[in-house]
């Protein structure tokens with residue numbers, strides 16, 4: 001039995017990975033890290049097996065990863081659109097302070 005931590009567990013990829021690993025419950029015990037409790041309830045029906053916080057909260061990450069054999073990192077910075085693009089122009093994106101891909105992914 002391997003204990004696996006999945007970060008970004010409420011994301012498109014992370015939620016699929018958690019569900020797939022849960023189907024193999026004889027081989028894997030899954031722990032999820034997420035920042036939105038309501039989203040976890042909506043996707044998984046309960047918050048069992050989840051730790052809550054952002055990827056930058058060291059104490060939460062340390063608790064979540066405790067005793068894990070495998071880490072699957074699926075957190076990903078979410079780009080925001082800059083203002084309203086002019087018709088015929090491409091939208092511009094930015095990452096909020098402290099939420100760049102280098103820090104989150």
Ligand SMILES: NC(=O)c1ccc[n+]([C@@H]2O[C@H](COP(=O)([O-])OP(=O)(O)OC[C@H]3O[C@@H](n4cnc5c(N)ncnc54)[C@H](OP(=O)(O)O)[C@@H]3O)[C@@H](O)[C@H]2O)c1
Pocket residue numbers: 007008009010011012013014034035036039053054055056073074075076077078099104105
């Ligand atoms: N190799 C491949 O074929 C492949 C395929 C698909 C994806 N990927 C990679 O997998 C990663 C995830 O992609 P995705 O499409 O699943 O992204 P996504 O749906 O945008 O999910 C991103 C996840 O990161 C979480 N997150 C963002 N900022 C966070 C923070 N500060 N603290 C904690 N969690 C945070 C989001 O939480 P919320 O839900 O609360 O917003 C969400 O759960 C990306 O790196 C992508 O490139 C690779």
